[in-house]
Amino acid sequence: MDDRTPDAPQVKLSCREVWKVYRDEAAPYFRQEVSTGDPGALAARMRGDGAIPAVVDVSFDVHVGEIFVIMGLSGSGKSTVVRCLSRLVEPSHGEVRLDREDLLRKSDRELIEIRRHKMGMVFQSFGLMPHLNVFDNVALPLTLQGRPASERNERVSRVIRLVGLEGRESAFPRQLSGGQQQRVGIARSLAVEPELWFLDEPFSALDPLIRRQMQDEFLRIQHRLKKSIVFITHDFLEALRIADRMMIMRDGRAVQVGAPVDLVLNPADDYVAEFTEDVPMVRVLKASDVLDPSQAVEAGMPREDADLSVENLLPRLARHRGGIAMMRGGESIGVVTAASVIAALAQEKQHRAGTDAPPSVRRGDSRPG
Numbered sequence: 001m002d003d004r005t006p007d008a009p010q011v012k013l014s015c016r017e018v019w020k021v022y023r024d025e026a027a028p029y030f031r032q033e034v035s036t037g038d039p040g041a042l043a044a045r046m047r048g049d050g051a052i053p054a055v056v057d058v059s060f061d062v063h064v065g066e067i068f069v070i071m072g073l074s075g076s077g078k079s080t081v082v083r084c085l086s087r088l089v090e091p092s093h094g095e096v097r098l099d100r101e102d103l104l105r106k107s108d109r110e111l112i113e114i115r116r117h118k119m120g121m122v123f124q125s126f127g128l129m130p131h132l133n134v135f136d137n138v139a140l141p142l143t144l145q146g147r148p149a150s151e152r153n154e155r156v157s158r159v160i161r162l163v164g165l166e167g168r169e170s171a172f173p174r175q176l177s178g179g180q181q182q183r184v185g186i187a188r189s190l191a192v193e194p195e196l197w198f199l200d201e202p203f204s205a206l207d208p209l210i211r212r213q214m215q216d217e218f219l220r221i222q223h224r225l226k227k228s229i230v231f232i233t234h235d236f237l238e239a240l241r242i243a244d245r246m247m248i249m250r251d252g253r254a255v256q257v258g259a260p261v262d263l264v265l266n267p268a269d270d271y272v273a274e275f276t277e278d279v280p281m282v283r284v285l286k287a288s289d290v291l292d293p294s295q296a297v298e299a300g301m302p303r304e305d306a307d308l309s310v311e312n313l314l315p316r317l318a319r320h321r322g323g324i325a326m327m328r329g330g331e332s333i334g335v336v337t338a339a340s341v342i343a344a345l346a347q348e349k350q351h352r353a354g355t356d357a358p359p360s361v362r363r364g365d366s367r368p369g
């Protein structure tokens with residue numbers, strides 16, 4: 001990626017070659033130059049020595065305004081990475097930069113200020129104060145900041161409205177459902193108006209139906225607030241719904257980073273492919289992925305945005321058998337027909353079953369990675 005290109009994404013948070021090794025014998029490993037060696041081999045040696053390399057040589061950027069999802073099985077190191085980003089856990093090695101400033105050089109006092117004012121955190125376990133009602137739970141971080149009461153009350157009321165808990169201000173956590181408790185957690189983290197929002201499996205403890213509602217709610221909130229977000233989940237379908245980009249972790253390592261569709265179409269290895277196996281292709285593919293190259297755009301053809309998902313395009317295709325012109329940046333880039341969609345889906349299916357050459361379906365655009 002080139003920082004100088006005009007439309008390059010702006011980086012909010014970046015981490016480079018971050019390691020976290022539990023057990024304090026970690027230090028000697030890093031006296032030698034880690035970057036010259038093979039991180040996988042070094043991690044294996046650490047494990048052999050009885051240390052726990054929870055995060056192994058992880059590098060990625062979080063762009064301003066994006067939802068960056070970290071996905072992986074339980075124990076793969078997701079929570080530890082995110083704790084390294086806020087230095088709730090001290091990385092054993094590597095670099096973390098927030099707005100280009102080196103977070104690992106900040107003093108404890110500076111860090112507390114950064115966490116209080118710039119970072120919001122939401123955890124799976126809600127972490128509410130049982131003896132405080134909804135209003136006071138949400139107000140707590142602002143109280144800790146020493147905000148004047150009038151400002152505090154105004155902000156608390158606003159975020160309580162945002163998460164749909166109006167009228168429940170005086171309820172205590174035990175009187176709320178799991179979904180409502182997590183709404184309080186979300187409101188509390190938003191009350192400080194964080195620039196960076198960390199959510200560690202926030203919906204994993206909730207029933208599937210509630211989880212889905214919370215995802216919608218979360219996306220609605222993000223649509224309005226445009227935070228820079230790191231969101232952890234072990235659920236690939238959840239990741240698919242909300243991620244702008246995602247990183248898949250295994251045994252502390254980042255296996256693949258990319259837009260969800262890139263991971264589904266071009267999984268880096270069998271581990272990633274297994275996650276993506278059950279994903280409905282119509283949801284992942286965009287119209288631009290299923291163009292019919294042999295069809296010319298004709299005058300009077302209906303038009304659609306080339307970024308529309310195939311799923312959303314289907315009803316339109318059913319009505320317009322002759323095809324639909326796909327538009328991007330005011331220009332038509334090709335035609336999609338029912339036949340071109342079926343051909344693309346069939347080819348993908350064959351590819352996944354391992355009975356065919358690599359997929360012909362490639363993304364027509366490439367989001368900045």
Ligand SMILES: Nc1ncnc2c1ncn2[C@@H]1O[C@H](COP(=O)(O)OP(=O)(O)O)[C@@H](O)[C@H]1O
Nearest residue numbers: 022052054072073074075076077078079080081
């Ligand atoms: N405080 C700790 N001390 C020792 N090992 C830990 C500690 N925290 C996490 N681990 C280990 O680090 C690995 C990654 O854990 P974690 O980041 O919590 O994974 P995830 O969030 O993906 O489930 C696991 O093997 C876990 O047992």
Ligand SMILES: [Mg+2]
Nearest residue numbers: 078079080200
């Ligand atoms: Mg975790």
